[in-house]
Amino acid sequence: xxxxxxxxxxxxxxxxxxxxxxxxxxxxxxxxxxxxxxxxxxxxxxxxxxxxxxxxxxxxxxxxxxxxxxxxxxxxxxxxxxxxxxxxxxxxxxxxxxxxxxxxxxxxxxxxxxxxxxxxxxxxxxxxxxxxxxxxxxxxxxxxxxxxxxxxxxxxxxxxxxxxxxxxxxxxxxxxxxxxxxxxxxxxxxxxxxxxxxxxxxxxxxxxxxxxxxxxxxxxxxxxxxxxxxxxxxxxxxxxxxxxxxxxxxxxxxxxxxxxxxxxxxxxxxxxxxxxxxxxxxxxxxxxxxxxxxxxxxxxxxxxxxxxxxxxxxxxxxxxxxxxxxxxxxxxxxxxxxxxxxxxxxxxxxxxxxxxxxxxxxxxxxxxxxxxxxxxxxxxxxxxxxxxxxxxxxxxxxxxxxxxxxxxxxxxxxxxxxxxxxxxxxxxxxxxxxxxxxxxxxxxxxxxxxxxxxxxxxxxxxxxxxxxxxxxxxxxxxxxxxxxxxxxxxxxxxxxx
Amino acid sequence: xxxxxxxxxxxxxxxxxxxxxxxxxxxxxxxxxxxxxxxxxxxxxxxxxxxxxxxxxxxxxxxxxxxxxxxxxxxxxxxxxxxxxxxxxxxxxxxxxxxxxxxxxxxxxxxxxxxxxxxxxxxxxxxxxxxxxxxxxxxxxxxxxxxxxxxxxxxxxxxxxxxxxxxxxxxxxxxxxxxxxxxxxxxxxxxxxxxxxxxxxxxxxxxxxxxxxxxxxxxxxxxxxxxxxxxxxxxxxxxxxxxxxxxxxxxxxxxxxxxxxxxxxxxxxxxxxxxxxxxxxxxxxxxxxxxxxxxxxxxxxxxxxxxxxxxxxxxxxxxxxxxxxxxxxxxxxxxxxxxxxxxxxxxxxxxxxxxxxxxxxxxxxxxxxxxxxxxxxxxxxxxxxxxxxxxxxxxxxxxxxxxxxxxxxxxxxxxxxxxxxxxxxxxxxxxxxxxxxxxxxxxxxxxxxxxxxxxxxxxxxxxxxxxxxxxxxxxxxxxxxxxxxxxxxxxxxxxxx
Numbered sequence: 006x007x008x009x010x011x012x013x014x015x016x017x018x019x020x021x022x023x024x025x026x027x028x029x030x031x032x033x034x035x036x037x038x039x040x041x042x043x044x045x046x047x048x049x050x051x052x053x054x055x056x057x058x059x060x061x062x063x064x065x066x067x068x069x070x071x072x073x074x075x076x077x078x079x080x081x082x083x084x085x086x087x088x089x090x091x092x093x094x095x096x097x098x099x100x101x102x103x104x105x106x107x108x109x110x111x112x113x114x115x116x117x118x119x120x121x122x123x124x125x126x127x128x129x130x131x132x133x134x135x136x137x138x139x140x141x142x143x144x145x146x147x148x149x150x151x152x153x154x155x156x157x158x159x160x161x162x163x164x165x166x167x168x169x170x171x172x173x174x175x176x177x178x179x180x181x182x183x184x185x186x187x188x189x190x191x192x193x194x195x196x197x198x199x200x201x202x203x204x205x206x207x208x209x210x211x212x213x214x215x216x217x218x219x220x221x222x223x224x225x226x227x228x229x230x231x232x233x234x235x236x237x238x239x240x241x242x243x244x245x246x247x248x249x250x251x252x253x254x255x256x257x258x259x260x261x262x263x264x265x266x267x268x269x270x271x272x273x274x275x276x277x278x279x280x281x282x283x284x285x286x287x288x289x290x291x292x293x294x295x296x297x298x299x300x301x302x303x304x305x306x307x308x309x310x311x312x313x314x315x316x317x318x319x320x321x322x323x324x325x326x327x328x329x330x331x332x333x334x335x336x337x338x339x340x341x342x343x344x345x346x347x348x349x350x351x352x353x354x355x356x357x358x359x360x361x362x363x364x365x366x367x368x369x370x371x372x373x374x375x376x377x378x379x380x381x382x383x384x385x386x387x388x389x390x391x392x393x394x395x396x397x398x399x400x401x402x403x404x405x406x407x408x409x410x411x412x413x414x415x416x417x418x419x420x421x422x423x424x425x426x427x428x429x430x431x432x433x434x435x436x437x438x439x440x441x442x443x444x445x446x447x448x449x450x451x452x453x454x455x456x457x458x459x460x461x462x463x464x465x466x467x468x469x470x471x472x473x474x475x476x477x478x479x480x481x482x483x484x485x486x487x488x489x490x491x492x493x494x495x496x497x498x499x500x501x502x
Numbered sequence: 503x504x505x506x507x508x509x510x511x512x513x514x515x516x517x518x519x520x521x522x523x524x525x526x527x528x529x530x531x532x533x534x535x536x537x538x539x540x541x542x543x544x545x546x547x548x549x550x551x552x553x554x555x556x557x558x559x560x561x562x563x564x565x566x567x568x569x570x571x572x573x574x575x576x577x578x579x580x581x582x583x584x585x586x587x588x589x590x591x592x593x594x595x596x597x598x599x600x601x602x603x604x605x606x607x608x609x610x611x612x613x614x615x616x617x618x619x620x621x622x623x624x625x626x627x628x629x630x631x632x633x634x635x636x637x638x639x640x641x642x643x644x645x646x647x648x649x650x651x652x653x654x655x656x657x658x659x660x661x662x663x664x665x666x667x668x669x670x671x672x673x674x675x676x677x678x679x680x681x682x683x684x685x686x687x688x689x690x691x692x693x694x695x696x697x698x699x700x701x702x703x704x705x706x707x708x709x710x711x712x713x714x715x716x717x718x719x720x721x722x723x724x725x726x727x728x729x730x731x732x733x734x735x736x737x738x739x740x741x742x743x744x745x746x747x748x749x750x751x752x753x754x755x756x757x758x759x760x761x762x763x764x765x766x767x768x769x770x771x772x773x774x775x776x777x778x779x780x781x782x783x784x785x786x787x788x789x790x791x792x793x794x795x796x797x798x799x800x801x802x803x804x805x806x807x808x809x810x811x812x813x814x815x816x817x818x819x820x821x822x823x824x825x826x827x828x829x830x831x832x833x834x835x836x837x838x839x840x841x842x843x844x845x846x847x848x849x850x851x852x853x854x855x856x857x858x859x860x861x862x863x864x865x866x867x868x869x870x871x872x873x874x875x876x877x878x879x880x881x882x883x884x885x886x887x888x889x890x891x892x893x894x895x896x897x898x899x900x901x902x903x904x905x906x907x908x909x910x911x912x913x914x915x916x917x918x919x920x921x922x923x924x925x926x927x928x929x930x931x932x933x934x935x936x937x938x939x940x941x942x943x944x945x946x947x948x949x950x951x952x953x954x955x956x957x958x959x960x961x962x963x964x965x966x967x968x969x970x971x972x973x974x975x976x977x978x979x980x981x982x983x984x985x986x987x988x989x990x991x992x993x994x995x996x997x998x999x
Binding site: 126144 | 542581582585586587588589590593594596598599600623624625628629632633636640641643644646701705798800840843844845846847848851852854855856857887890891894898899901902904
């Protein structure tokens with residue numbers, strides 16, 4: 006989930022200053038137009054980066070007309086507040102229709118903090134998260150446009166900031182103390198935050214995870230997202246559609262663009278090393294798979310990736326090491342007529358493995374947010390709400406004890422072209438290449454954005470994405486083998502305990 | 503919640519047989535038309551009355567064409583099932599578009615049973631309920647029409663049935679054994695069921711609570727609801743509206759009609775007795791209120807009822823016994839312009855009492871499902887989803903420790919007319935009576951249905967409705983005083999512990 010916010014994105018001063026005047030003019034105009042509309046705009050600023058929340062609040066005050074802006078930052082609750090139900094202060098602070106209300110570190114963050122300070126237990130957190138979902142759902146149903154920004158900072162930067170608290174004033178020190186308690190166990194903090202973000206990221210009010218390392222990138226990303234969402238809603242508001250349109254993908258500027266740019270495609274293996282590693286890996290998988298069968302550990306493997314990235318070759322190397330009665334490979338193409346008659350997740354549920362079995366999905370439910378999104382086979386509403394549906398589905402798998410592994414096989418555009426051409430020269434591979442493949446290629450950038458959002462929304466602590474460099478087929482095969490073995494072995498160890 | 507299903511409603515054999523042929527023809531025709539539509543129909547049958555679930559399943563098979571009907575009853579999970587996530591068997595059994603699938607005692611019931619057999623704890627139940635909500639939400643968003651019927655049996659009848667299990671076969675005995683464990687603590691069972699029903703009764707897929715004591719009444723109610731929902735959806739399906747229309751209020755036939763018919767309006771008090779009881783009650787309230795203030799117990803009183811039912815008089819008797827600094831009376835009329843600029847619950851949240859304080863709402867948020875519903879000030883979507891919103895709101899109050907009391911003051915139509923006329927004769931009360939009052943009176947039956955549904959959907963274990971007979975003002979005043987005193991005293995006792 007946070008991988009897409011650890012890319013080191015930056016925007017140069019020149020670019021920033023060139024874009025700013027137009028953006029600010031747009032925002033002011035839209036804010037003015039909003040005043041005659043019958044819906045409020047609710048902006049949530051939260052994150053593990055406290056400073057960014059405050060800075061973005063200031064920036065928005067500078068960019069917008071503060072007379073029609075309500076800002077709400079939440080410190081320690083006063084008596085007034087503690088004597089009423091938790092949501093009282095938030096209800097009180099809601100903006101009326103036609104206005105923008107900004108909430109800094111509000112309800113969602115409060116739920117996380119209460120849990121991380123051990124002031125509430127897991128059951129109470131689940132309860133509170135339910136209230137958050139219903140609260141936001143009610144606001145959206147009442148017409149509100151809800152935008153939620155999460156500012157993410159890397160662990161390294163966060164630590165540095167917490168260490169350098171000494172020169173700050175006393176009030177700030179108190180906050181730092183709280184933060185130090187929360188982030189003392191960074192992994193636990195991020196797990197809890199991710200869990201709550203996942204649960205509160207709905208189709209109608211999703212979280213946008215924003216990398217906060219560079220102020221200009223951060224500010225522009227928020228500004229553009231706010232502008233686009235406002236414009237979309239104001240221009241579409243004449244229609245009977247009361248639902249808030251989902252905010253757009255955050256604009257990608259700067260370098261690198263997406264998580265895929267961070268995949269090291271230079272990785273490779275010599276032939277001899279590969280053959281040795283492959284043999285070793287397959288023997289290891291054979292053992293691990295037998296143990297899994299004996300212990301009743303089910304597993305689900307998902308393979309996604311560019312055309313010609315080598316999915317088939319990898320799957321064959323995996324299954325070659327296993328007993329054919331233990332696994333099933335489910336190739337996912339366009340749905341059949343029968344499958345089309347159901348909810349799109351139905352066809353994946355039906356193939357779930359029993360205890361000790363493995364299902365390998367060659368392409369998967371992620372088609373909804375990849376090909377169906379890019380090619381327009383799914384409506385925007387459909388693919389937007391799919392992220393939450395998918396997370397819920399995968400959570401049920403993992404809670405049940407299923408080993409779930411998701412691989413994206415990454416190659417670059419040149420490598421793909423080489424492979425297409427090679428296939429065309431090889432008689433028995435020729436059938437594999439069609440005009441479709443070339444057409445998909447033209448949409449490479451759109452697919453890349455879709456992959457980036459997929460990773461942002463569905464690479465969770467429960468089911469992380471493995472982005473595998475696959476320009477070298479050898480390297481990719483060994484890497485996937487190793488990952489599968491490790492996961493099965495871990496699960497068997499847990500099952501034995 | 504279950505009050506509306508303990509009225510002893512019946513339908514005579516003649517009436518039943520007169521209606522059946524047309525109903526069955528309609529259902530068959532609609533089922534046939536459904537086959538060309540691109541949405542599935544999902545019917546849930548559940549309840550504390552296991553037998554009714556099975557009988558209604560059989561009846562529906564008789565009435566509909568079983569070739570296009572999928573029935574699913576769930577016994578003990580097989581190995582097949584236990585080796586996969588809980589929802590697997592439900593996904594597998596979903597009907598395709600154009601078909602009706604009936605689920606007997608499925609996901610919601612399973613969650614309740616797991617909890618009542620102590621196989622899962624509160625946190626796991628909350629988690630499972632979340633999955634239920636999202637599962638149904640996904641189906642509805644995908645176009646499904648989801649109808650949920652809950653068959654409720656009184657405690658007395660249930661006990662009798664469980665006792666008389668001896669002559670049944672072995673398989674049935676096992677079920678009886680489970681049921682005996684579940685209903686051994688009837689109160690706990692109903693509390694858990696109510697909690698889960700409340701949480702899973704959403705605007706798009708609400709539960710319909712049906713009294714199951716009389717087979718004919720039960721069958722007709724389900725049949726009509728299914729027919730109306732199907733007809734509504736099939737006729738409206740040509741519009742772009744993908745959302746499932748909420749099913750209609752269950753038809754009310756037989757005698758008595760609503761919970762209000764069960765209120766004993768003959769209750770009254772002699773003047774002397776009244777004056778003594780009033781004095782005593784006020785003294786008692788004075789003490790209880792002082793204790794509540796000292797202990798920091800907040801309270802919220804809600805008064806609803808027919809025009810001229812005597813709300814004002816009761817509120818004055820209450821407040822006369824208290825320190826004016828402790829309470830606030832909030833009369834709720836049409837919202838102001840300012841209030842209209844917010845979500846409709848906003849104006850109630852803002853008046854919530856601090857610790858030790860009391861807020862008296864003279865009319866309340868229930869206006870949404872009463873006057874706004876009947877007069878058409880709220881859209882059907884708005885008032886339908888209000889039940890869940892209100893339950894969520896009240897749950898937050900009660901979880902916070904607020905004493906919440908809800909009174910419906912009930913008088914009959916004749917008594918109301920007498921009071922209207924008396925007001926017209928009294929100079930200083932004349933201003934209280936307007937043409938509106940007479941107009942509302944003409945809609946008495948519609949209001950009565952709205953009250954019945956309000957009680958069904960919002961009289962919860964957390965915040966029960968008190969239906970107060972108010973033909974005798976004296977009786978009503980003393981009764982309300984007593985209820986308020988008792989609730990405050992109980993809360994103070996808990997606060998001291």
